Amino acid sequence: MIVRLGYVAMSTVVENASPSRTMTATSFAKIADREAAVRKLERLAAENLHNTLRLLRHNRAHDIQLYRFSSRLIPLIGHELLADWDPIPTLADEFRTLGDYAKEHGMRVSFHPDHFTVLSTPREEVLRSSVEDLRRHTRMLEAMGLDDRAKCNIHVGGTYGDKNKAGERFIRHFQQLDDAVRRRITLENDDKTFTALETLAISERVGAPMVLDVHHHDVNPGGETIFSLWPRIAATWTGQDIPPKIHMSSPKSEKDPRGHADYVEADKLLAFLRTAAEAGTERLDVMLEAKMKDSALFKLMEDLGAIEGIALLDQSSFELRA
DNA sequence: ACCTGTCAAGTCTGG
């Protein structure tokens, strides 16, 4: 089995390269010259996109082909103060440059809209802003010139006291989305609400691939084992032209088991990989969610290199031999 | 240069 590792949004190695610089709504509102304030937002956004390009170059230098963009590339986008502002066309060149670079180097990139994007909501206005948020993420990927393999990963959402009804609402709302948005969505199991099995059932109903978060499953297993679920989860990726993706992280502490630790334990990844290999999975992409970001990736590669049965292929991918 | 409090979102819990 061939495994590629990736990380999320920012680097702990590259300095002064935040892809998430922002401005508060309060300070935006305080600027008397609205035109100037909007230009400032656009400068911040352009800076975020440029830093993202710097991160992609860093990734290239370290053979990292799996990366999740920050969902805060454009500050205050979607805020009610900026309802008539559409910065995506303004930033077309920056987006295109990013997408071209990612394509040129075979990178698999994605977004993960914040937890405030909830399709299971019963509230009309929350649904509307969630749909708008998904549209914006889709438009950014389109502006990069990336096809449907560049995904937007989301959770099913809240349960509102009735998980079945919430799940049905999610499915209904999902099916009302534009095709272009729907085709990019992947669903991730949650650490509090929808378990892996519940998320999987919804994934199968709506035809969206499922991203298994192993840590979330450990915290919220719902009586299931990964061993029994993985073949079905892997099957949701059939026909996608990209390997299944999982999220991997280690618990922060016993006191805070839901939190993310600085690094990722090799043993835990290895245990999962053996399960996946047994189910016949040949390629897998593993997104690391660790506080130390790319440093955690480098450390994990180091740890994996010392394990028998693992052959490092480059700085960020390896083969697990049967 | 550094520290502390605040921010932005939606849901859930406790009062």
Added chain:
DNA sequence: CCAGACTTGACAGGT
């Protein structure tokens, strides 16, 4: 019905 917790990186304002 409302305040606070949750989460996280970064702002904003103070020293």
